[in-house]
Amino acid sequence: MTSNFPSRYRAVALLLAMVVTALCAAYVRPVSVATPHPPLAQMIPQSFADWRVVPDLTSNVVNPDAVNQGDLNTRQPYTDVLMRVYANQRGDHIMLAIAYGAQQRQEVKIHRPELCYTSQGFEILARRKASVPLKGTHSEATRLLVLAPGRVEAVSYWIRIGDIQNASAVQTRLYLFNQALKGRVVDGVLVRASQIVASVDGSSEGSYQLQERFLSELLNSVDPSVRGILFRG
């Protein structure tokens, strides 16, 4: 091989460029901008409005943290997970799940409940967006109807990532990309309420409205700082 000087010079220049790239990739990175806060268990009240926690039913709540693909555990993006069951005077039970992740990245971010539920054997029967009256304004949430043997569950949820809420997969990736270009790694949260309904049709509309009222009352009963973590328009 003709090892003339210009060729070797070029090869070393390429190597240097790659070393510089590797160093930048290791040390010039976006920084996490999540504000520290107490654990969810402390921030979310045990009782508010008409609702009280029912302590022993937590195992009924579908775990938002358990998404397995075959034998592989994908990197879990959650730093804090809360699962509780609340009941009101009438005996309605609502399951609340909140999953918070301090650092949201392109491939390590909050999972949609669709993924959690299907990976645990549920089938998604219906999925649509709904405009929900929350905190004086109307906001978008997603409604699911999921089915497992012997169990039909109506689910309402939203996902906040940084300053945006309930965005599509593409919008989320673009938003994360732009934030990273500005040097920021944002946090994210999934807020999910669900209720077991009697059948596949009919009773779900009432359930969704109850869940959304539940979430609205929850937001009203917490500090503005906590509200800002859970919800942003």
Place this chain on the structure above:
Amino acid sequence: MAPLAGLALLYVPTYIDLYRQFWAAGASGAPVMLLMTCWLFWRQREGLHTATASAGGRRLGIALAACGCLLYYLGRTQTFYQLEVISQVPLILGCVTVICGRAGFRRLLFPACLLLFLVPVPGSVLDEILLPLKEWVSDVVDAGLHFAGYPIGRTGVIITIGPYNLLVADACSGLHSIIALFGTGLIYTYLSSSSSHLTKGLLLLSIVPVALLTNVLRVAGLTLITFYFGEEAGAEFHDLAGYLEVVLAFAALYGIERVLILLQARGGRA
């Protein structure tokens, strides 16, 4: 070979992450694709030694290498694996163009583009595109084994055979390996020495049916192994299945090519 050291510095961490995140489950044919692509690069060694650089090639090479480094930086700092993997294409082509000129670029163009097959497609996007195929594979396995007298049933995402339940998830139906099979077929047509364009075209078209059929065999095999030997054995088979499927596809394409060449020769004589 200084640039190779640079590439190793950048991409060994990438591949470690890819392995941990996507390949360790054994559902992907990507490692096999990687090996075959490396082999294709290796084949070009002698050719690259004799190539010489031209000035025009250098500017293109620098632009490509810069683009590759930028993509790598964005991908690595944002945990955006897709960008990291994609960045290999312009970076490798850029390096070879800078050192070996346009001739080097042409030689490595196909193997470098094959690296795109290693891009991990987000699960949700993949499911959207391949869901109809996944349904079809499940239906065929269900119908076929039912016809053969096995106690098999399917309810939504769960296959029931005898006392066992199999979740028809990505691992079982090998969605990711279908992409690797396309890659295998492409490599095969690239390497094959048959002269006729028609033959190569038909061979490329036959990749789709071959991929689907080897997938059916994979799911059927997994189902039967679980039925006869239990769920432990079925889980073991997962890892093996990806590699077996690619080997089978290669063999099938070889067979099809033989037949096509035979027909081509007969056609020529007539």
